[in-house]
Amino acid sequence: MRSWRAHLGRARLLVRAKLPPVAVDAVLTAALLFATAGLAHRDLSRSTSLVVFQWLLLIPLVWRRRAPLAVFGAMAAVAFLQWLAGAPLPADVALLIALYTVAAHSSRLRTLSAVGVLELGALLASLTWTTHGRTTQSFIALSAMVIAAAVTGVNVRTRRAYLAALEDRAGRLERERDQQAQLAVAGERARIAREMHDIVTHNLSVMVALADGAVFAQQRHPEKAAAAMRQVSGTGRQAITDMRRFLGVLRADEPDALRHPMPGIAQLEPLAEQVRAAGLPTRLSVSGNPAAATAAAQLTVYRLVQEALTNTLKHAPAGTRAEVRVRCSPDSVRVDITDDGPAATTPADPSPTASGHGIPGMRERAAAYGGQLDAGPQPDGGWRVSAVLTLNPPQDGDGAR
Incomplete structure (x- = not known):
């Protein structure tokens, strides 16, 4: 059967x-x-x-x-x-x-x-x-068949509508998943682009400044020119190391990817030394406990300082001095980068560029931690970049209250 x-x-x-x-x-x-x-x-x-x-x-x-x-x-x-x-x-x-x-x-x-x-x-x-006086029985039987046909049809229509609703919902969920995947890919591409921009731009700017200094010093001070070229070589090697480290983190099959952490607040002093060697006197001060910030937050602080100093190195005239202040608290990290260059020669135009990096990229980094970044000329001359990163953002429920 x-x-x-x-x-x-x-x-x-x-x-x-x-x-x-x-x-x-x-x-x-x-x-x-x-x-x-x-x-x-x-x-x-x-x-x-x-x-x-x-x-x-x-x-x-x-x-x-x-x-x-x-x-x-x-x-x-x-x-x-x-x-x-x-x-x-x-x-x-x-x-x-x-x-x-x-x-x-x-x-x-x-x-x-x-x-x-x-x-x-x-x-x-x-x-x-109907014969033999069975009118009522005949009518009941015919009515039952009519109702049965109607109920069967309604059930089929209801089931068809239910299946159509399920298909529509499945289609919408699939489209939403595709959109979320596209947004995630776009966000990851933007993050990778910012990292690549910060690594390449900073190191190339330092190398260019060192190479220019070596050219000017090679006649009168050959020892200084040789030292500058050694700095160029060291900076290039550091750029290659940073690039390999960054690409290693992106590769899940890299066995040593997680053994080499990305730079953080502790690496700001070597960064300042590198910028000083390129010709930009830089003063660094860190207060509070940097360990309160996560590794990702510390990387953001490092990239913000790196980008700001790179802009100053590229755009400010000779003799400009820079100052970096990092203040850590249990709930936030405040970063201030200033220089004393003339007001007429600001490091960079804060308007968005075609690539979307530079200062716009710095703002995106700060916004990722619920913070904000301000960049612009100072009243007494020079340029100022200030950012606040929130380490413990309020929950939606708390924000609503």
């Missing part, structure tokens, strides 16, 4: 997959024509009008899914004419199929209207064609 049902289910799925709905309905109509013609063979052979009613009741089923209400209306009209002619036919079962189609494909109001029409037809048929 189960095997027979399984084969029937597979055959049904195959038919639905291979044949269009109109073809399936045409096969159904042909089967009903043969079946009902066999049941009413004697009546049909005696009356041509019954043959006409037989065909008019069944042929519209071919288009039942294209125009459910129109097909039902046409078949109901034919059934009414058949009742007037006083000729009951087995083909009247097609009205139940038409009602099922209306319930499965139309609105609730149209379904109720179709049920009302068939209930009226059931009442007329029971009053006219």
Whole structure:
């Protein structure tokens, strides 16, 4: 029994997959024509009008899914004419199929209207064609079939709507996942671009400054020129090391990737020494406990100081002095980088650039920690960059209160 049902289910799925709905309905109509013609063979052979009613009741089923209400209306009209002619036919079962189609494909109001029409037809048929005083029993039986057809159609429509809603929800979730993945990729690309920009720009700026100094000193002070070139070599090697370390962190299969941490507040002094060697006198002061900041926050502090000093080194005139102050607290880290250059020669234009790095990138770094960054000229001359990083951002619930 189960095997027979399984084969029937597979055959049904195959038919639905291979044949269009109109073809399936045409096969159904042909089967009903043969079946009902066999049941009413004697009546049909005696009356041509019954043959006409037989065909008019069944042929519209071919288009039942294209125009459910129109097909039902046409078949109901034919059934009414058949009742007037006083000729009951087995083909009247097609009205139940038409009602099922209306319930499965139309609105609730149209379904109720179709049920009302068939209930009226059931009442007329029971009053006219029932014998032996069984009018009530006949009407109850016909009404039960009408209600069963309508309920079956409504259930099919409800299930179809439910499946459509599930498909729509799955589609929306998939689109949201794709968008989130794209945003994550874009954010990661921006982060990598900022890191690459900071590493390359700073080291190249220092190397250019050292090389220029070596050119000017090679005639009168060859020992200073040689020292500057050694600094260029050391800075280049440091740039390569930083680049390899950064790329190693990005590679999950790198065995030593996590053994070499990225720079933090403790590396600010070597950074200041490097900038001093390039010709920018720099004073560094760190107060508080840097250990209160996470490694990522310390990397952000390092990159902010590195970018600000690089801008000063590139744009400020000779003789400019820089000062870096880092103040650590349990809840935040404040960074101030200032220089005493002339007001007319500011380190950089704070407006966004085409690449989106530089000062705009510094603002993005600060914003990632719920902080802010201000950059601009000082009233007495020079340039100032101030940033505050929040180490313990308030939760949404706390913020709402």
